[in-house]
Each structure stands twice: as structure tokens, then as C-alpha cells.
Amino acid sequence: MAGGLGLFLYGMKLMSDGLEKAAGARLRGILEFFTTNRFSGMLVGIFFTAIIQSSSASTVMVVSFVNAGLMNLSQAAGVILGANIGTTVTSQLVAFNLSDAAPVFLMSGVIMVMFVQNPRIKKAGEVVLGFGVLFTGLTTMSSTMSFLKDSPAVMQALSGLDNHFAAVLIGFVITAVLQSSSVTVSIVLLMASQGLLGLSICFFIILGCNMGSCVSALLASLSGKKNAKRAAVIHFLFNVFGSAAIFTMLSLFLGPITETILHISRGNVGRSVANAHTFFKIFEVLIMFPSTGLIVKLAEKIVPGDEAKPARSDLNFIGEYRSPISAIPQVRQEISRMAELANKNLELAFHAFLNCSTKHLGEIYQREEEIDSLSQKITDFLVNSNLQELPVGDREILGSMFYAVGDIERIGDLAENFADSARSAADHNSRLSKDAKRELVNMYNAVSALLKDAVVIFKEHKKEMIPDFYKHEQAIDAMERRYQKRHLNRMAQGICEPRAGLLFSDMLSSLERIADHGTNVAFSVMDHADEELLTES
Structure with missing residues (x-):
């Protein structure tokens, strides 16, 4: 029996x-x-x-x-x-x-x-x-059971x-x-x-x-x-x-x-x-x-009451009990939240640099620690998950999410570098020229919009957005090259002071790298069959 x-x-x-x-x-x-x-x-x-x-x-x-x-x-x-x-x-x-x-x-x-x-x-x-x-x-x-019928004790x-x-x-x-x-x-x-x-x-x-x-x-x-x-x-x-x-x-x-x-x-x-x-x-x-x-x-x-607000460094969506089917949407939600924290840090750090302000630097550094903690916890979950229980396609998706976590953490690191640049600019009273400031704002706005689209593509699995997204990323690459060339001309003419000029060049390069990391996050939803989306663009 x-x-x-x-x-x-x-x-x-x-x-x-x-x-x-x-x-x-x-x-x-x-x-x-x-x-x-x-x-x-x-x-x-x-x-x-x-x-x-x-x-x-x-x-x-x-x-x-x-x-x-x-x-x-x-x-x-x-x-x-x-x-x-x-x-x-x-x-x-x-x-x-x-x-x-x-x-x-x-x-x-x-x-x-x-x-x-x-x-x-x-x-x-x-x-x-x-x-x-x-x-x-x-x-x-x-x-x-057919033998149990013959047992008086069982029947009783x-x-x-x-x-x-x-x-x-x-x-x-x-x-x-x-x-x-x-x-x-x-x-x-x-x-x-x-x-x-x-x-x-x-x-x-x-x-x-x-x-x-x-x-x-x-x-x-x-x-x-x-x-x-x-x-x-x-x-x-x-x-x-x-x-x-x-x-x-x-x-x-x-x-x-x-x-x-x-x-x-x-x-x-x-x-x-x-x-x-x-x-x-x-x-x-x-x-x-x-x-x-x-x-x-x-x-x-x-079960009364509102949800207790968890610490930002805690896992909000990945619970102790999970099934293979629910693992991917839970991890996707967690990574999307991590991306939003990194984007917020980038926004604060960029404006701190632009205004030579140290007002929000403590908040930025604190949030960066939370991003690092989230990255470690999500990575631990992905590493410790029994991926063999998942379909091959799902294992590939979780593998791509592993790399997306790394890209988002790198965005957070670059935002922290912006905060360091803001402190340096404030300490030395480094000021950008009007043209340099305008170009940097244009570059930041383009990158910020791209990151928001990257989160939408990743979180909602909107592959149909990828062709336009790819064009956006290529435009940012071209913008960075164009602005670097203009910057060299201004430096040669003595319009920009050397220290501020170096910070500008670093910021421009870092924004372009952030766009690359954001692109990796968006492209993580693709598989080999989706490569034609890039050729269409």
C-alpha cells in the first residue's frame, strides 16, 4: 500500500x-x-x-x-x-x-x-x-486494497x-x-x-x-x-x-x-x-x-492594516515560498525596483554636479549601499536557485537577469562617481561654460529617457519597443562623439578651464557608458529569435 x-x-x-x-x-x-x-x-x-x-x-x-x-x-x-x-x-x-x-x-x-x-x-x-x-x-x-476487504480488523x-x-x-x-x-x-x-x-x-x-x-x-x-x-x-x-x-x-x-x-x-x-x-x-x-x-x-x-514599508535594501517581491513559474516575474520585479533606485541616484548626482552642490551626497551614498545590498541578495537568489527544475527557456531568462543585475549595479557605481565629481567641483569651484552645461544637460536627458524605456522594456517584457530603443541608443553614441569634439575645440580656444574640462569629458563618457548598461538591461529580454528586431531598426 x-x-x-x-x-x-x-x-x-x-x-x-x-x-x-x-x-x-x-x-x-x-x-x-x-x-x-x-x-x-x-x-x-x-x-x-x-x-x-x-x-x-x-x-x-x-x-x-x-x-x-x-x-x-x-x-x-x-x-x-x-x-x-x-x-x-x-x-x-x-x-x-x-x-x-x-x-x-x-x-x-x-x-x-x-x-x-x-x-x-x-x-x-x-x-x-x-x-x-x-x-x-x-x-x-x-x-x-482487495486483500484488505478480507481483514475483519480493517473492516471494523x-x-x-x-x-x-x-x-x-x-x-x-x-x-x-x-x-x-x-x-x-x-x-x-x-x-x-x-x-x-x-x-x-x-x-x-x-x-x-x-x-x-x-x-x-x-x-x-x-x-x-x-x-x-x-x-x-x-x-x-x-x-x-x-x-x-x-x-x-x-x-x-x-x-x-x-x-x-x-x-x-x-x-x-x-x-x-x-x-x-x-x-x-x-x-x-x-x-x-x-x-x-x-x-x-x-x-x-x-488580516487588517497596511503593508509595513520594507527597507529599500530588502527583497520585496522574492518570498520564501515560490514556484518555478513565479520565479521569473518575482526576480523581474525586484531588478526593476533596483533599476529605479539607480536611476534616482543618477538624477540626484547629475544635478549635484551641475549645480556644484553637496546637499544630497549623503543620500546618494546611502542609496548606493542599498543598491549594492540588493544586487548581492538578488545574485545570491539566482545562484542558489535550482535552475535544473526550470524549462531551458526559463533558465536562459534567469541567466540574462543575472547580467542585468550587474549592469544596473554598474549604473549605480557611475552615479556614485558623479557624486564624487560634484564634491570635487564644489571644493574647487569648477564651473562649466554655458555651452558645455547645455550639452551635458542634453546628454543627460537623452540617457535618462533611455533608462526609463529600458526599465519599461525589462519590467513589462515589451520587445516591440526595442527597434526604436536601439535607434535612441545609437543617437546617444553619436551625440557623445559630437559633444566630445566640440569640447576639444572649446579647450583649444581657452573657453573652458582645464579642471572643469576634464570633469566634463569624464561625465560625457560616463553618461554614454550608462546608456550602454541600460541597453544591456533592455536587450536581456531578447533571445536569438529576436535578433531580427535590431536589423529592422
Whole structure:
């Protein structure tokens, strides 16, 4: 029995991991861009959870998206409701009893994984292999359960499950331990098929499974922001209120409901358990969807207060609990925040130099320390992440983000150099000529605009902006060459004093280098297939 359960759990992991690797980027895009309202969020939740075969994993992912500020509570509520329906796909698959096909799945999966070089086919092979292991586990558990029927002690123990509240509690505890309602319902389905459990009592165990599936999300939210905790509470409230309504309905009409589900399932007990799981989830969504707004407000009362403002050097979006799919948007948000800090430092340092002022230098140096700290923490996360769990495309994206962190840190370093130049200019009362000052302002404005566009391209993945962005960067290169040439002429004519002239030349070169680093950040969203974007420009 334990061996069969182990195979079943491992098969589910292989299958869900394979599906997540194969469709990770697309699923992430769907989550980010197609959850604009509760209804579309619900549809996404159904589809998403049907793919990865786990409402617990889906909800943990939703919590991480809320924590990263990529999804609000109303959107999260819709996805959570949909996830409750999507998770029933596993029990429906188990009810088909494809155990006889398990050897075919196993052999096909092994061939695809071991002997095929195409990465996509390898990922598909993991899914097929997962199916084979899953159904092999089911066969093992089923054969074990057939012997349990002949054990008087086992049958006597199971007869004690007539208490509906005890059945709910058992479903809750097992699901909380296994962290998967799909697994618990599948075990219940097998036990019912073997005559170890009555169909009616299975219904109450399923209700316990619904509530037990909330534990993963609640644990995932503990280290998150208040909104992440609220998202987990919303999941809990949905399932508790929905299960309470169904419990009441079953208590009043258990006989007719059991007969109806058995009739719809054509007398197949296993299919009846799977259908009951699906029907209960759909009913729960139907009664809870209209009250989503009230549930969100209740969650806000249960978890009151505003978000505590974190230190700028702390990671705001990368939480302790994260899934492979949520890693990229979390890191992208964190790096974008780091870029905004670097841009702010550049603005203050440039104007400090322009005005020969030391007023904001302390603030600049403090912020630079925060940028360095953020850089180290993000880099540590990227280095320590288990990249092998990610699809190849996602590993490449995170690799490019590693270099983007370095480019942004270098922008911060150059801004700090501007602050040093401002102090030097103030100490020696170095003044630029009007023409030099005007050209420097023009150069700074062009670079500042480019950096803002770079952050937008990076943060929102707007590849369509790259052709115009590239033209902008080339114009800055030409501007730097033109201004350096004019500066040499002014120096030759004695218009600029030597010390100020050297500072001007250094500032101009540094601004051009900042533009180069900003370009690297923007181009980090590109892959080899996007190189034509540069040729188009």
C-alpha cells in the first residue's frame, strides 16, 4: 500500500513537473495577462490547475504573484475559485482506470526521455512517464486494497467512519499532510471501488479534502506580505464556507444526492466519487462567486492594516515560498525596483554636479549601499536557485537577469562617481561654460529617457519597443562623439578651464557608458529569435 502510494505521488510529480516545464512560460504569461477580472481569472484557474494537477500548487503560486504585486486580491480570488474546479481533473483521470495501459506509458516515456534529443519531446516524455508511474501506483494500491476487504480488523475500523464529522476531519488531516487533495480523493476513490468505503461517507471525506488543501497556501503566505496572507485566507474562506454549505445539503438530502450521483455515473462507484468531487467544486464556485467581493473584504478584516514599508535594501517581491513559474516575474520585479533606485541616484548626482552642490551626497551614498545590498541578495537568489527544475527557456531568462543585475549595479557605481565629481567641483569651484552645461544637460536627458524605456522594456517584457530603443541608443553614441569634439575645440580656444574640462569629458563618457548598461538591461529580454528586431531598426 505504501509503495503504491509512493509511486502514485512520484508519478503525479513527474507529470506535473513535466507539464510545467513544457508550458511554463505560456502558463506564466496567461497568469500575468489574462486575470484582468474575476471571471477570466476563474477560467485561467481552471485551465492552469488542470494542467499542473494541483490546486495547492496553483494557490501557492497565486500567493507568490500577489506577494510580488503582479495580481490584486480580486484577481487572485477568481483564480482560486477556478483552481478548485481544475483540481478535479486528476480524480476523473483515475476513474478511467487506465492501469492496463501503464506499461505502454512507462515504455514510451522512457524512450522519449532517454533516447530522444529534442528538448520538447523529452519534456513530453516526462509527462508520459509520469502517467505510467501514476497508474502503476494505482494498480499496486488497488491490489493491496482487495486483500484488505478480507481483514475483519480493517473492516471494523472503517465501519467507525459512519460519523460525518469524523470523516471530514480524516479528509482534512490526510490532505494537509500530503498537501494534495487530488491524491487523497484518488485514494478514497480506490477504496470505494474496492468496497472498503461506502459512497456516502466518501462525500464527507471529500469535504475534508477541500479544506485540507488550504494548508499549503496558508503556510506559503506566512513569510509574505499582508496581501499574500489575505489571498491564502480567501482560499480558506471559500473552501470552508463552500464545504459548510455542501455539508448542510448532504445532511438534509444524503440519500437522494447519493442515488442521483450514482445514477449519473451509471452505477460505477469509482466514477461516482470522481463526479461527486467535480459536482461539489462546481456547486461551491456557483454559490461563492457572487459573494467574492464580500469574501475579499472579510479577508481584509481578518488580516487588517497596511503593508509595513520594507527597507529599500530588502527583497520585496522574492518570498520564501515560490514556484518555478513565479520565479521569473518575482526576480523581474525586484531588478526593476533596483533599476529605479539607480536611476534616482543618477538624477540626484547629475544635478549635484551641475549645480556644484553637496546637499544630497549623503543620500546618494546611502542609496548606493542599498543598491549594492540588493544586487548581492538578488545574485545570491539566482545562484542558489535550482535552475535544473526550470524549462531551458526559463533558465536562459534567469541567466540574462543575472547580467542585468550587474549592469544596473554598474549604473549605480557611475552615479556614485558623479557624486564624487560634484564634491570635487564644489571644493574647487569648477564651473562649466554655458555651452558645455547645455550639452551635458542634453546628454543627460537623452540617457535618462533611455533608462526609463529600458526599465519599461525589462519590467513589462515589451520587445516591440526595442527597434526604436536601439535607434535612441545609437543617437546617444553619436551625440557623445559630437559633444566630445566640440569640447576639444572649446579647450583649444581657452573657453573652458582645464579642471572643469576634464570633469566634463569624464561625465560625457560616463553618461554614454550608462546608456550602454541600460541597453544591456533592455536587450536581456531578447533571445536569438529576436535578433531580427535590431536589423529592422
